[in-house]
Amino acid sequence: xxxxxxxxxxxxxxxxxxxxxxxxxxxxxxFSRINSLDRVYYRLSERLDNxxxxxxxxxxxxxxxxxxxxxxxxxxxxxxxxxxxxQLASVLPIISIIILCVLAVRRAEYxxxxxxxxxxxxxxxxxxxxxxxxQKGLFGSNVQEVSELISYxxxxxHNSGLPPxxxxxxxxxxxxxxxxxxxxxxxxxxx
Amino acid sequence: xxxxxSGLWRIITGAVGTxxxxxxxxxxxxxxxxxxxVRVLARINPDVVVWQTLNDLGTIWYLIIITPLMFLTVVxxxxxxxxxxxxxxxxxxxxxxxxxxxxxxxxMIWRSLVEKYLNALQPDLSSAPRLKPMFDEVSxxxxxxxxx
Numbered sequence: 001x002x003x004x005x006x007x008x009x010x011x012x013x014x015x016x017x018x019x020x021x022x023x024x025x026x027x028x029x030x031f032s033r034i035n036s037l038d039r040v041y042y043r044l045s046e047r048l049d050n051x052x053x054x055x056x057x058x059x060x061x062x063x064x065x066x067x068x069x070x071x072x073x074x075x076x077x078x079x080x081x082x083x084x085x086x087q088l089a090s091v092l093p094i095i096s097i098i099i100l101c102v103l104a105v106r107r108a109e110y111x112x113x114x115x116x117x118x119x120x121x122x123x124x125x126x127x128x129x130x131x132x133x134x135q136k137g138l139f140g141s142n143v144q145e146v147s148e149l150i151s152y153x154x155x156x157x158h159n160s161g162l163p164p165x166x167x168x169x170x171x172x173x174x175x176x177x178x179x180x181x182x183x184x185x186x187x188x189x190x191x
Numbered sequence: 192x193x194x195x196x197s198g199l200w201r202i203i204t205g206a207v208g209t210x211x212x213x214x215x216x217x218x219x220x221x222x223x224x225x226x227x228x229v230r231v232l233a234r235i236n237p238d239v240v241v242w243q244t245l246n247d248l249g250t251i252w253y254l255i256i257i258t259p260l261m262f263l264t265v266v267x268x269x270x271x272x273x274x275x276x277x278x279x280x281x282x283x284x285x286x287x288x289x290x291x292x293x294x295x296x297x298x299m300i301w302r303s304l305v306e307k308y309l310n311a312l313q314p315d316l317s318s319a320p321r322l323k324p325m326f327d328e329v330s331x332x333x334x335x336x337x338x339x
Contacts, residue, residue, distance in 0.1 A: 071302060072302075072306065074306075074309050075302065075305055075306065075309065078305070078309065086212070089212045089213050090212040092212075092213070092216055093212045093213060093215050093216025093217075093219070094212075094216075096216050096219065096220055097216065097219060100219060100220075100223055104250055107250075109249055109250045109251065111249065111251040112249060112250035112251040112254060115251055115254055115255075116219070116254070118207070119207055119208075119215065119219070122203075122204045122207045122209050123204075123209050123212060123215070125200075125204060126201070126204040126205075126209035126210075127209075129197065129200065129201075129204075133197065138197070140301065140302060140305050141195075141297075141298040141301055141302065142195040142197060142198040142201075142301065143198060143280060143283075143284060143301065144198040144201040144202060144205070145197075145198070145201065145301075146280065146301045146304055146305055147276070147277070147280055148201075148210065149305055149308075150276050150280075150304075150305070150308055151276075153308055153309070153312075154276070154308075
């Protein structure tokens with residue numbers, strides 16, 4: 001993205017500056033040389049355009065295309081609840097890892113400190129990325145996130161004490177545990 | 192190719208146990224605790240070779256060996272999505288790979304799968320309602336200073 005911005009900025013600046021230079025600074029006796037420079041400039045500009053187009057196509061593969069499909073309100077609520085539990089569960093491990101990391105460094109055990117720092121970074125990145133994707137409405141649009149959501153949903157419904165509406169029916173539980181559907185219907189889900 | 196950088200990132204971070212933060216924290220704490228225990232035992236029994244050998248190991252080895260033990264039940268047990276859901280996800284993945292769907296279609300398919308699971312939820316009418324929270328709410332409504 002930065003490369004693309006740099007490329008666009010350079011091109012825009014060159015398009016602004018070059019005519020100014022050509023009209024005011026460079027004397028008219030040197031137009032023949034300017035013409036050749038013009039050709040070089042436009043050829044370079046064309047090449048830059050092509051490379052930028054190629055880069056944007058390449059970048060489009062990594063930019064979340066999930067923006068095209070928005071989650072429903074129920075899915076968003078489920079994702080926010082998942083994030084809240086993940087956040088609560090992450091507080092204590094993060095604090096303990098920080099303390100142990102400091103202790104390891106103070107005891108000059110730098111390898112252990114590095115491992116703990118890596119785990120801390122991974123945990124923080126996981127939580128922050130989850131938060132970012134939920135806030136942007138992107139969570140639940142790939143297979144990993146979908147499996148996490150389904151695991152969370154089923155795990156939560158096995159716990160008691162939740163308000164009505166979050167309990168999976170006995171029929172559903174029976175279908176998931178025993179009956180693999182024979183008629184090609186989705187496995188274990190009531191339609 | 193069904194490539195998604197956020198999914199890849201989740202695989203990488205999930206491999207070090209970030210999906211189960213409490214297990215990760217307990218594993219790390221248990222590793223450090225076991226090292227302390229070994230140190231104490233080595234101090235108490237200076238003639239026992241095993242304790243002395245274990246005492247010579249650095250903290251990193253305790254972390255590497257003991258922390259993954261907390262995830263054995265996750266890896267080999269029935270944690271995570273149930274088998275039916277995993278089969279379903281794998282089937283959809285294969286269909287997506289075969290069908291050469293666009294990214295927007297893939298997203299819609301995954302979202303519809305979550306929607307199906309959400310639709311499968313039903314109110315638990317078998318359990319009796321908890322009357323005390325409801326009574327507390329009603330009593331708050333009748334309190335004269337409730338709005339202030």
